[in-house]
Amino acid sequence: MPPAPLATTPVGRFAPSPTGPLHFGSLLTAVGSYCLARQAGGLWLLRIEDLDTPRVVPGAADTILHTLDALALHWDGEILYQSRRTSRYTEALDILEQKGLIYGCACSRKEILASAPHPGEEGPIYPGLCRHGLAAGRAPRAWRLRVPARSVAVTDSICGRQSQHLAEDVGDFVVRRADGLFAYQLAVVVDDADSGVTQVVRGQDLLTSTPRQIYLQECLGLPHPCYIHLPLALAADGEKISKRHGAVAVGREEGGTLIAAALRFLGQAVPAELEQAPPEEVLRWGVAHFDLRRVPKDSRPLPEDVRACLS
Numbered sequence: 270m271p272p273a274p275l276a277t278t279p280v281g282r283f284a285p286s287p288t289g290p291l292h293f294g295s296l297l298t299a300v301g302s303y304c305l306a307r308q309a310g311g312l313w314l315l316r317i318e319d320l321d322t323p324r325v326v327p328g329a330a331d332t333i334l335h336t337l338d339a340l341a342l343h344w345d346g347e348i349l350y351q352s353r354r355t356s357r358y359t360e361a362l363d364i365l366e367q368k369g370l371i372y373g374c375a376c377s378r379k380e381i382l383a384s385a386p387h388p389g390e391e392g393p394i395y396p397g398l399c400r401h402g403l404a405a406g407r408a409p410r411a412w413r414l415r416v417p418a419r420s421v422a423v424t425d426s427i428c429g430r431q432s433q434h435l436a437e438d439v440g441d442f443v444v445r446r447a448d449g450l451f452a453y454q455l456a457v458v459v460d461d462a463d464s465g466v467t468q469v470v471r472g473q474d475l476l477t478s479t480p481r482q483i484y485l486q487e488c489l490g491l492p493h494p495c496y497i498h499l500p501l502a503l504a505a506d507g508e509k510i511s512k513r514h515g516a517v518a519v520g521r522e523e524g525g526t527l528i529a530a531a532l533r534f535l536g537q538a539v540p541a542e543l544e545q546a547p548p549e550e551v552l553r554w555g556v557a558h559f560d561l562r563r564v565p566k567d568s569r570p571l572p573e574d575v576r577a578c579l580s
Contacts, residue, residue, distance in 0.1 A: 278310075278311055278312060278465075279306060279309040279310065279311025279312070279467050279468060280306070280311055280312045280314060280464065280465045280466045280467050280468065281302045281303070281305060281306030281309075281311060281312070281313050281314070281466070281467075281468040281469075281470060282302065282306075282313070282314040282315070282316055282461070282464065282466050282468075282469070283298060283299045283302050283303070283313065283314070283315055283316070283337075283342075283344070284315075284316040284317075284318050284457070284460075284471075285299075285317065285318065285333050286317075286318045286319070286321070286324070286325075287317055287318075287319050287325050287326060287329035287330035287333060288324045288325065288326055288329060289326055289329055290329065290332050290333065290336065291332070291333050291336045291337070292510055292511060293502055293510050293527075293530075293531070293571065293575065294472065294501060294502050294509055294510035294511065296340075296527065296531050297472070297499055297502060297531050297534060297535060298470060298471055298472055298499060299337065299340075299342055300342070300528060300531040300532060300535070300552075300555065301470050301497070301499050301531075301535055301559075301564075302468070302470035302471075303342055303552065303555075303556075304532075304552070304555040304556050304559040305468060305470055305497065305559060305561070306468060306470075307556040308556050308557070308559055309468070311467070311468070312345040312346070313344055313345055314344060314345060314346060314349070314464055314466070315334075315337070315344035315348050315349070316348070316349040316350075316351065316460060316464070317330050317333075317348060317349070317350045317351065318351050318453075318456075318457075319350055319351055319352045320351040320352060320450060320451060320453070320456050321450060321453075322352065322450065323448075330350075334348075339524055339548075340524045340527065340528060340548045341524065341528075341547070341548040341549040341552055342548075342552070349460060349464060351456055351460065354456070354459075354460070355451065357459055357463065358451040358455055358456055358459055361455060361458075361459050361489055362412065362444060362445060362451070362455070364489060365414065365444065365488060365489070368488065369415075370414055370415050370488055371412050371413060371414050371415070371444060372399060372400065372402075372409075372412070372413060372415065372441075373399065373403060373408075373409025373410075373411075373412055374395075374398075374399040374409060374410060374411045374412065374413045374441075374443075375399055375403050375404070375407035375408060375409055375410055376395075376398050376399060376410070376411075377410070380398070381393050381395060381396070381398075384396045384398060394437070394438065394439060394440040395413065395439075395440030395441050395442065396440065397440065397441060399413070400413075400415065400441060410447035411443050411445060411446055411447045412443065412444055412445040413441040413442060413443055413444065414441060414442055414443075414444050414484075414485070414488070415441055416435035416436050416439065416440065416441055416442065416481075416484065417435060417436065417484070418434075418435075418436040418437075419434065419435070419436075420432045420433060420434045420435075420480075421433055421435055421480035421481075421483050421484050422480070423479045423480060423483055423496055424496075425476065425479075425496050425497065425498050426495065426496065426497040426561055427497055427498055427499065427500075427561065427564050427566055428473065428476060428498055428566060431476060431479065431480070432480070433477065433480035433481075435480065435481065435484060439480075439481060442454065442481055444485075453478075454478060454481050454482055454485060455485060457482060458482050458485045458486055458489065458491065459489075461494060462486070462489075462491040462492065466494050467494050467495060468494060468495050468497065469494045469495065469496050469497065470497045470498075470499065471497075471498060471499070472498065472499055472500075472501050472509070473498045473499065473500060473501055473568060474501060474509060475498065476498045479496055479498075497561070499535060499564065500534075500535075500564070500565050500566065500567055500568045500569065501568035502534060502568070502569075502570075502571045502575075503568055503569060503570045503571065504570075504571065505570065509568070510571060524547070524548035525543070525544070525545060525546045525547050525548045525550065525551045526544060526545065527548075527575075528548045528551040528552055528555070529543055529544055529546075529551050530572070530575045532551070532554075532555050532559075534571075534572070534575070535559075535563075535564050535565075536560075536563035536564045536565050537555065537558065537559060537560065537563060538558075538563070539551065539554065539555075540554070
């Protein structure tokens, strides 16, 4: 896989998982990424992240597309479906294997939990049990990427400089799962590079994944896009908003209200007269006026008036 050239046209993207209808947390990412891509005179691409097939809900992708269309969030070009791109992920895995950067791992989750020295933010830190070869009679279940004993940093446009010591904070991480599915970290890096994405806008829950993706980009000779991690909308229980907290309404009347609510949550001073405007009009204002300096760094609860817009 040769290094991808840096795109001359700014390219943003929105990449929902079809595990249910669009919810307000995803809408924040869609609106933020759309406004920033269009403001830069760039493209806004759509990717359906349906790689984790056991979690895919039949019909959810079409429901998401219908909702985006009703909200005037129109994308450029063809939709990219991860489930149709296994050959590209296989190519990337082959390159990593040729470079000696991956190895087969026979460990079960139970074995890892029993041996991990201490838990990380996203689960147990892999202790390297299979790093120097499999024990006799053991067969590989998953494939892991060898990580360096150094920090990998990213400067996020909202959160500032973030650094992660891969070996101490994560350990060698999975790039192909025990069930044969490719891991999110590998797929997203290949997809963004192939699509020429220059601007990754997503929620802060994915911020800790970014150093791993940057290291994978280094391993595969791929360019680093700009990263912008938006604050999360929290439910009453303090958890991030998800599909179980309510899908967004899809009517044109509610559409403008929802777009305005998303922009306000992201710190943008939407004029009151746009509250009942069509979604196209609110988005035009958002593209013209979106200011990253106004976006809050901290996640916070969803306002009560926004909850009323959810079904």
